Amino acid sequence: MTIVQTERAHRYEELASFVAGLVDKGTLRPGSRAPSLRRISRDRRASLSTALKAYQLLEDRGILEARPRSGYYVTRRPAASLDIPALSQPPGTPTSVAIAATVLNLVQYASDPRLVPLGCAVPSPELLAAGQLDRFLARAARIKGVDYNVYTAPKGDAALRQELCRRALRCGQGWSPEDVVVTCGCTEAVTLALKAVARPGDTIAIESPTYFGLLHVLEALGLKALEMPTDAEAGIDIAALAHALDQKSVAACLFSSSFNNPLGCTMPDAKKLEFLRLLTRHSVPLIEDDIYGDIFFGAERPKPFGALDPAANTIYCSSFSKTIAPGYRIGWLMAGRHTQTVLQQKLASTLATPALTQAALADLLSCGGYDSHLRRIRRVFADNIDRMTRAIEQSFPAGTRVSRPAGGFVLWVELPQPADTRVLFGEAVRRGICFAPGDAFSATGRYQHCLRLSCGYGWDRRIEAGVETIGALAVAQARQGAIHGQGS
């Protein structure tokens, strides 16, 4: 097998990015006609076929639409009728976390195949189409079995680390394979990163709401959570963080690089840089979790923090669980100055990562069309998000707010107060539907009126009916609340 992918973006992708940028900036307005293929190919010195490929890509992404005998138009997105959630207002004091039982309970429901799968932030196996990866695994088992029946080097398979570096370079991360440590999924990566920079009892600043798995890791390591006000689009509030860093001892920040789970927020680059300067001033390291970064709906992949300022004290964590192979449990981290500490912790935690699965992934990345796979699932997830947003608009109570993520595959839904999504959860499970109740995303039991819906499964009538049922249950609960409110 030979390497068939090039490091650089294809010419047509560059052209598509250029046009998408015009839409983003408002140079091309929704509903307006896009430059003709002939015009754009002349202006941008591209062949006609390159221009066509670029426009088809933009069509796939929902940015342009082709009208018969009329050319390409900028898509007129239906104005979202629901507000997005307001900036969160967590308490501002470090708290111990006690969420283990909640997480175990939720994970057990979320992995129950009998329930409509709106609970677990894992894509459906069909959608991930890991067939080629499985074939690489079968091949590795057949031809490399003996050689790989050893503990891999503590850092992981050399070929895989090489491929990870090649990909990181596209995001502007100039890593050496020696900087990379392969882990048993992103959970282990985050655990090792936290162990490298914090001791039990230390305080870690996190987004709020945040993925319950991160809260659980804090609990397991005896760390305190400092929940920061977080905007559903632009991420944490920097003024609030600056205030917290002035007032409190914070051992590290643990934030998502892009499309945070559950809000879907991503800091703009300028804000990321401002944020890094703030952390540098306070000598606070940043652990960035970029597990959703490759699932972007816009023209460009958001840049990780570390790519914007390589000198900053960051540890980058990610995995393949959201894009191709949750079952393989392969993650990695780039720990910079903390690499030796991370390696030592890895030895004491799982010793090494399984060998053949790493070899299969290395093969896939070097010659397996992983990028075209990513393009495909991005379209599907973006479409799922749109459809689910519309289903929420149609069936949830008036006043419901919903996030508007530019990547990933989860939606954060804020019901009008009073609402109790724990009660709603029990009712939904009895009807064969799973979702994630809001209080699982807070160390302080906030967000009881919120819930997270996963859009990781191909859209079908079962999913749609599931969303409608949750909406109807929420409407009923709101009505009952109103009656009770009147009676008391």
Added chain:
Amino acid sequence: MTIVQTERAHRYEELASFVAGLVDKGTLRPGSRAPSLRRISRDRRASLSTALKAYQLLEDRGILEARPRSGYYVTRRPAASLDIPALSQPPGTPTSVAIAATVLNLVQYASDPRLVPLGCAVPSPELLAAGQLDRFLARAARIKGVDYNVYTAPKGDAALRQELCRRALRCGQGWSPEDVVVTCGCTEAVTLALKAVARPGDTIAIESPTYFGLLHVLEALGLKALEMPTDAEAGIDIAALAHALDQKSVAACLFSSSFNNPLGCTMPDAKKLEFLRLLTRHSVPLIEDDIYGDIFFGAERPKPFGALDPAANTIYCSSFSKTIAPGYRIGWLMAGRHTQTVLQQKLASTLATPALTQAALADLLSCGGYDSHLRRIRRVFADNIDRMTRAIEQSFPAGTRVSRPAGGFVLWVELPQPADTRVLFGEAVRRGICFAPGDAFSATGRYQHCLRLSCGYGWDRRIEAGVETIGALAVAQARQGAIHGQGS
């Protein structure tokens, strides 16, 4: 594929155990003639062919030898000319552990394929012959890929847990699959077990010397090590432990069930029971590490602690790394009353264990001849241990002591004082040979005059020359020490 193995031992295995028992008890003395096939088959109501298979098995195990036209004789083992190490005398006070850098350094040397592999306690891939397992993996990837591309249930693959219970039953462990949690190797199992019963700062009683990986886990969890005097044959000194439990607060004991690494010691059943009674009186849980249990050279597999008293507060940990697939990183634990806590910790540590590798192992256990594989490697390891012991006798300094393990594949060598195996290690590595220096096996820097040799590779001239070179270096060091001693 169908299940071809039965739960119970074969008739010929029972008969072999019976005869081996006669040898153990001294009823049949070394060099004496064993009962004829005709006689034993009549006395034990077995067919002649069963008796023949039993004797062949005993021959394989080195317990009987066939002499042409004369029948079977009890093997006359060469009287070992070297003493075994004396009871260890560790300090008796709980100590913090700081061994991470040593372990990382050692692991990096031990996984260097250019060095003669006497350092790492991992069998050679050729010897493990995991070809059939790899074929099961290839098959699982081909036909189960899609179904298994999910996070497995937190406890692990149901079929694998079922098979683990079937095998545990043979050792007298009456587990339910619901009691079993599959992990990323035994290291994760021990980590989860310790987290379930101890908090940072707590004291854990351990054997001394003990596997550096366990010391490293204690360090990573912020636990203190209380090293107990340990006999090279019968394990820890119970009186010393009783004294320690009276004097100190001990959160848990972490001992091997059988063939401790590096001494190879195993407590006799009666001592195990006495030990469990002592722990029960003090309400101290036992974490037992049985990773070498299946590699026994005698007639019977040693019983795990939990099998001798199912009511005792034990957590059982093991893995497949020493017997078939270090590269697969699959371990498990049976945590009894601690199962829920362990599960919660597992979610925060690695979330789940990879799916397809679990499926492959389940298939191998249900229909893959794993037992005949185990029989084969037991013979090879026993043979390796014998040959290496002889090589040590021939090349090491007078007064060297060496362990005499009844299972596993490592030898513990105690050089006459003064000796510095750290210095020896540097010299050996320069000559292209790796071993494990003694101080890595202690939290208090003891055993600097000791070293561990791994017998996990098939015996050949390279291995033999490696042992001889270490011996010659040790002789030279002793001579130099004597000269320096005279000079000062």
